[in-house]
Amino acid sequence: MQQQLEQESAGGRHRELVAFRAAGQDFCIDIMAVREIRGWSPATSLPHAPDFVCGVINLRGSVVPIVDLSVRLGKGPLQQSERNVIIISIIDTQVIGILVEAVFDILSVPESAIQETPDVGKEKARSLIDGIFTEGERMVRLIDLDKLLPQQEKSAA
Amino acid sequence: MANGNDLLDTFYQECEDLLVAMDEGLRELSEGESDPETINAIFRAVHSIKGGAGAFDLTELVRFSHRFETLLDELRAGRMTAEEDLIEVLQFSGDHLGDLVTAARNGEESDTEATERNLGLINKFLGPEKSSDEEVEIEFEPVSFDFDLGLATGGAGRHAITFRPTRDVYQLGHEPFRILRELAELGTLEVTLDASEVPTLDDLDPEENYLSWSILLETESSDQAIQEVFEFVDGLCTLEIRPEGDAAEGAALDTTPFDLAAGSGVSAATTVEPVPAPVEVAAAPEAPVVSEPTGSEPAPPPAAAEAAQAADARDKQGKQKAKGSNASIRVDLERVDKLVNVVGELVIHQAMLFQALENMRLSSGSELATGLDELSQLSREIQESVMAIRAQQIKPLFQRMFRIVREAGAATGKKAVLETAGEMTEVDTAVIEKLADPLTHMIRNAVDHGLEAPDKRVQIGKAETGTIRLSAAHRSGRVAITIADDGAGINRPKVKSIAIEKGLIPADADLTDAEIDNLLFLPGFSTASEVSALSGRGVGMDVVKNAIQSLGGRVTISSRPNEGTSFLVSLPLTLAVLDGMVVEVAGHPMVIPITAIVETLKPPKQDFHGLDSSDWVLSVRGTYVPVVDVGAALGFRTAKDDPTNSVVIIIEDEESSRTALLVDGIQDQRQVVIKSLEENYGHIDGVAAATVFGDGRVALILDPSSLVEQISRVGDPSNGTRIAMEERHAATA
Numbered sequence: 106m107q108q109q110l111e112q113e114s115a116g117g118r119h120r121e122l123v124a125f126r127a128a129g130q131d132f133c134i135d136i137m138a139v140r141e142i143r144g145w146s147p148a149t150s151l152p153h154a155p156d157f158v159c160g161v162i163n164l165r166g167s168v169v170p171i172v173d174l175s176v177r178l179g180k181g182p183l184q185q186s187e188r189n190v191i192i193i194s195i196i197d198t199q200v201i202g203i204l205v206e207a208v209f210d211i212l213s214v215p216e217s218a219i220q221e222t223p224d225v226g227k228e229k230a231r232s233l234i235d236g237i238f239t240e241g242e243r244m245v246r247l248i249d250l251d252k253l254l255p256q257q258e259k260s261a262a
Numbered sequence: 263m264a265n266g267n268d269l270l271d272t273f274y275q276e277c278e279d280l281l282v283a284m285d286e287g288l289r290e291l292s293e294g295e296s297d298p299e300t301i302n303a304i305f306r307a308v309h310s311i312k313g314g315a316g317a318f319d320l321t322e323l324v325r326f327s328h329r330f331e332t333l334l335d336e337l338r339a340g341r342m343t344a345e346e347d348l349i350e351v352l353q354f355s356g357d358h359l360g361d362l363v364t365a366a367r368n369g370e371e372s373d374t375e376a377t378e379r380n381l382g383l384i385n386k387f388l389g390p391e392k393s394s395d396e397e398v399e400i401e402f403e404p405v406s407f408d409f410d411l412g413l414a415t416g417g418a419g420r421h422a423i424t425f426r427p428t429r430d431v432y433q434l435g436h437e438p439f440r441i442l443r444e445l446a447e448l449g450t451l452e453v454t455l456d457a458s459e460v461p462t463l464d465d466l467d468p469e470e471n472y473l474s475w476s477i478l479l480e481t482e483s484s485d486q487a488i489q490e491v492f493e494f495v496d497g498l499c500t501l502e503i504r505p506e507g508d509a510a511e512g513a514a515l516d517t518t519p520f521d522l523a524a525g526s527g528v529s530a531a532t533t534v535e536p537v538p539a540p541v542e543v544a545a546a547p548e549a550p551v552v553s554e555p556t557g558s559e560p561a562p563p564p565a566a567a568e569a570a571q572a573a574d575a576r577d578k579q580g581k582q583k584a585k586g587s588n589a590s591i592r593v594d595l596e597r598v599d600k601l602v603n604v605v606g607e608l609v610i611h612q613a614m615l616f617q618a619l620e621n622m623r624l625s626s627g628s629e630l631a632t633g634l635d636e637l638s639q640l641s642r643e644i645q646e647s648v649m650a651i652r653a654q655q656i657k658p659l660f661q662r663m664f665r666i667v668r669e670a671g672a673a674t675g676k677k678a679v680l681e682t683a684g685e686m687t688e689v690d691t692a693v694i695e696k697l698a699d700p701l702t703h704m705i706r707n708a709v710d711h712g713l714e715a716p717d718k719r720v721q722i723g724k725a726e727t728g729t730i731r732l733s734a735a736h737r738s739g740r741v742a743i744t745i746a747d748d749g750a751g752i753n754r755p756k757v758k759s760i761a762i763e764k765g766l767i768p769a770d771a772d773l774t775d776a777e778i779d780n781l782l783f784l785p786g787f788s789t790a791s792e793v794s795a796l797s798g799r800g801v802g803m804d805v806v807k808n809a810i811q812s813l814g815g816r817v818t819i820s821s822r823p824n825e826g827t828s829f830l831v832s833l834p835l836t837l838a839v840l841d842g843m844v845v846e847v848a849g850h851p852m853v854i855p856i857t858a859i860v861e862t863l864k865p866p867k868q869d870f871h872g873l874d875s876s877d878w879v880l881s882v883r884g885t886y887v888p889v890v891d892v893g894a895a896l897g898f899r900t901a902k903d904d905p906t907n908s909v910v911i912i913i914e915d916e917e918s919s920r921t922a923l924l925v926d927g928i929q930d931q932r933q934v935v936i937k938s939l940e941e942n943y944g945h946i947d948g949v950a951a952a953t954v955f956g957d958g959r960v961a962l963i964l965d966p967s968s969l970v971e972q973i974s975r976v977g978d979p980s981n982g983t984r985i986a987m988e989e990r991h992a993a994t995a
Contacts, residue, residue: 149960150850152896152946161943161952161960166607168952168960170943200942254943 120219122212124245125192127183127205128175131245133212134203138194138250142208145189158254159204164193171202172253178233196250203253212245214238219247273314274367275592280307281360285661288349288356296344302497304352305334309493311359315366322372323362329384330355338497342387351383357665419449419482425492426474426500436495438475444491449481474500595691598651605641605648606839606935612641613956649836653688656734656743659698660685663705667730670709677716677726678709683733689741690836693813697743697833700809704745704829705730707803712747712827722824724748740857741835746828752821754778761787779819783807811967813837814855814950842934842953842963845911845925848898852925853934853953853963860912860920862928867906878905880922887912890973891924892964896948913966921970936963947972 122133123142148160148171157176161168171191175183183189183204191202219236235249287304312327333352336342358380365372423445427438445451453475460472479488485503492501616634624631660682667680689697713719713728720726731746754775761767761781773781781787785804810817815833834840834857842853843862869881870889878889889910894901902908908924934953937960939946950965 147959149952149962150898151943151962152898152948154946158943161939163954163958163960166603166610166937166954168937168939168942168954 118216119213120216122214122245122247123192123208124210124212124240125190125205125208128178128180130178131209131240131243132174132205132248133245134192134194134248134250136211138196140193140195140200143191143193143202145185145187145191145204162191162202164200164202167200169193169200169202170254171204173204174248175204175206177253194250196253199254201254210240212240214240222246270318273318274363276314277311277363277367280310281356281363282658282661283307284356284359285664288353289661289664291344292349292353298338298497301334301338301344304356305331305338306494308334308359311363320362320366322374322377323359323366326355326362326377326381327359329381329388330359333384333388336388348387351387353665353668355380355384357669360665419480420505421479421481421485421488422502422504423477423479423488424474424500424502425477427471427495428498428500429469429471430498431495432469432471434498436498438473441491441495442475442477445477445479445488448483448487448491449479451480452478593651598648601648602652605645606937608641609645609935610954610956610958612638614958617956645839649690649839650688652690652692652836654691654694655685656687656689656694656741657685659694659701660732660734662698663701663732666702666705667709670706674710675715676709676713676728678713678728678730680705681729681731683731684735687734687736687741689734689833692837693741693833693835696809696813697831700806700831701743701745703803703806704831705732708745708747708749708827712749714750736835737832741833743831743833744828745831746826748826751823751825751827752779752782752819757781776820779821782819783817814840837936839933840936840953840963842932843911843928844930844932844961845892845909846927846929847896847925848893849926850898851929851955851959851961852892853961854911854913854923854966855950855963856931858913858966860914863910863912865906865910870905880910882912882920882922885920887920887922888970889922889924890970892969893924893926895969895973913970921966923966923969934961934963 121136123136123139124131124133126132146162148162150160151158151170154160157173159171159173159182161170163169173183175181183206186206188207189204190208191204192208193200193202219238221236222234223237233249233252234246236247237244238247239245284304284307287300287307290300291304308327308331312324312331315323315327333342333355337344337348337352342348358376361376362372364370425438425441427436431438442451442453454477456474456476457472459474460466466472481488488503492499495501612634616638619630619634663682664680667678670676671678708730709728712730714722714724716726719728729748731744731748734741734743736742758767758771758773758778758781761778761784762769762771764786766781766784766787767773782803783806785802787802787804807817810831810833813833814837815831817832818830819827820830821827840853841856843856843859845852845854863882865880865882871879871881871886873879879886880889881887889905891901891905891908893899902924905924908926909928911923911925911928912920913923914920934955937952937954939949939952939962946962948965948969949962950968951963952960953963955961
């Protein structure tokens with residue numbers, strides 16, 4: 106694995122990615138979009154919210170919505186566990202939290218290793234994935250943060 | 263020009279202040295106050311704008327403000343009197359100057375047509391613009407100096423100046439030394455003090471000025487530049503500026519230890535150099551001697567002058583206070599907002615500490631508890647002070663409305679004056695900003711729809727000129743703004759027929775007067791059939807209402823036939839905190855703004871009456887009030903079959919219609935810090951904002967009116983007209 110990365114590093118710019126698990130799969134987002142990673146704290150439910158928005162939490166005075174990635178991908182809600190974490194990320198000026206099972210690594214991946222998403226799968230899930238790459242035994246999916254929250258809610262922000 | 267320029271930004275900020283000062287002066291003038299200080303204040307404001315505009319090459323602004331200034335100068339010099347038509351032109355010019363500044367600031371094309379039109383008006387008083395005057399003024403280019411213009415005798419660049427300040431110069435805190443120092447920057451200066459008029463100590467009035475100065479200035483600057491040095495003591499001194507050739511005749515120069523011949527030789531050598539031409543080129547030939555006659559008086563000895571100055575400085579301070587311009591600093595709003603946020607956090611954390619302490623079950627007398635008590639008092643005090651920083655007088659906003667009334671009157675052919683009261687009322691800056699548009703619209707409406715035409719007013723025995731009264735006051739923790747006209751009042755039959763025509767209400771609707779008045783707020787009410795020069799912009803009263811509601815405000819309307827209509831806008835003092843009642847809904851704590859709540863009750867079972875399977879009404883002292891189950895409305899649970907184990911909160915909306923909200927319990931009443939939900943998420947119907955409780959959890963602040971509206975959108979419109987109206991309202995919203 107190490108060798109493979111080094112070989113390809115000559116080929117392109119590297120991206121630093123935070124990798125995590127949700128709904129039994131591996132995902133990652135660009136490290137520059139991550140502001141902090143914090144433990145699970147109870148969220149306040151929002152009325153009329155999409156099912157994947159579990160609510161809002163208080164992040165040092167800001168009200169931040171939490172997206173359950175598992176539900177967002179069309180799977181059931183995340184199993185409650187001590188290891189669950191919220192990845193606080195910034196999309197443009199908007200701050201949101203992504204609820205995931207666990208963060209497992211920080212990866213440095215050359216641009217060239219990231220492939221386009223093959224044209225299969227559920228529309229809902231695929232639209233979220235910006236690209237995929239192989240990391241050892243796993244296939245890791247790169248999340249398109251812009252599409253995490255539905256468009257009309259973002260425009261209202 | 264790029265707006266990133268700091269200097270330019272400062273210029274525009276100053277322009278804002280200057281325009282306010284100008285408007286205020288113009289208004290005083292229009293109210294018949296024509297004392298010289300008022301005119302001077304307007305003149306200074308316009309002049310300063312011109313000066314700044316020149317530095318930034320804003321040619322149109324310079325050209326216009328120059329003509330405007332010239333007109334003001336005529337008025338100031340007493341060559342014109344402030345008649346009504348002149349004042350009108352001055353007001354239009356002031357408005358246009360504001361437009362030009364705004365256009366320049368936004369980098370937009372200015373309305374040159376309007377400029378020409380306005381200059382035309384000014385020219386009616388001044389005569390046509392002199393072309394040379396214009397050219398020189400706009401370009402600010404060095405123009406080679408033509409010495410045949412009457413300045414020939416002494417050679418260019420040498421000026422003899424006699425400067426004799428009156429006591430007012432000191433009273434207003436001016437300092438001759440600074441003026442002399444500024445002159446020295448223009449060139450070589452030779453100053454002679456004439457103390458000959460200083461009387462003996464016995465006869466000396468310490469507040470009087472007995473001193474005058476003779477100055478010989480050798481400079482490449484123009485007459486204009488020299489005059490500008492004296493700008494701020496203009497009218498407060500006797501000033502003579504002469505080309506040096508004439509100066510030999512001046513009595514003041516007799517004492518000058520200056521070699522005239524040698525001086526002439528030097529300046530003669532410099533004559534070929536281009537010199538910025540003076541503004542008053544055209545005037546110069548006839549009047550090479552510029553003199554501002556004001557009562558001149560003899561001078562005190564220096565010590566007395568100093569004492570007088572100190573006294574005058576105090577006077578000046580007092581005067582400034584009276585004018586309302588206290589010492590102040592400009593602070594970026596962002597910095598204040600940051601402070602507000604941090605203080606909000608402080609309050610939350612202090613509440614957390616408090617809660618933690620309670621959980622430890624310490625005795626209330628313990629050191630920790632008393633310390634924390636004091637801390638909470640202090641933090642509350644800090645919070646209030648910080649809020650006070652954000653507060654601003656509503657005056658600038660009100661002043662803008664004078665123009666709106668003027669323009670609306672001109673556009674509709676109606677005569678209207680604006681009267682304001684409570685201008686010093688302080689409101690949160692953000693509220694003021696967001697209030698500008700709705701208020702403008704309401705004022706326009708008042709002139710356009712509220713007032714009758716002048717001839718009609720005369721017919722029915724009213725004064726020809728209608729009055730719009732705009733007032734602000736603090737009322738029980740809110741700001742109340744009233745916009746009242748003395749017009750015909752709402753034509754209720756007409757309003758009703760329009761509403762029926764537009765399908766806003768059923769043809770057979772039986773409405774009370776108040777309900778008819780409130781039809782004005784329905785979306786789609788104001789349309790093309792009543793377009794005049796002013797309305798028909800597609801902005802109706804519904805937009806006004808929405809804008810005010812989004813500020814957490816309410817607007818109510820009242821009208822009496824032939825006596826007029828008045829709108830009462832009630833706004834929160836600040837957008838940062840709110841007094842709320844904490845209730846529990848389906849296990850979630852929520853906040854209902856206290857201002858919306860009329861009463862809370864726990865009614866007995868027999869007071870609830872089912873309408874159908876899920877809709878209820880509650881009988882409260884003989885009237886039936888629709889019941890809204892908050893938990894169901896927010897989608898947290900299905901509607902309750904049995905409302906009797908709930909607590910009822912009666913709320914009242916802008917139309918004074920009441921609704922009973924069902925909640926599971928009342929927990930507390932407290933002040934909460936308002937946090938935006940929109941910033942990171944988006945708007946939720948029925949929810950105004952969020953807040954953070956002492957335990958760090960987020961709670962939602964309900965927006966009762968929108969909650970009720972939302973219910974009636976899906977509800978059954980069987981509950982009389984009111985709900986039917988609301989449903990349509992909501993459907994079109």
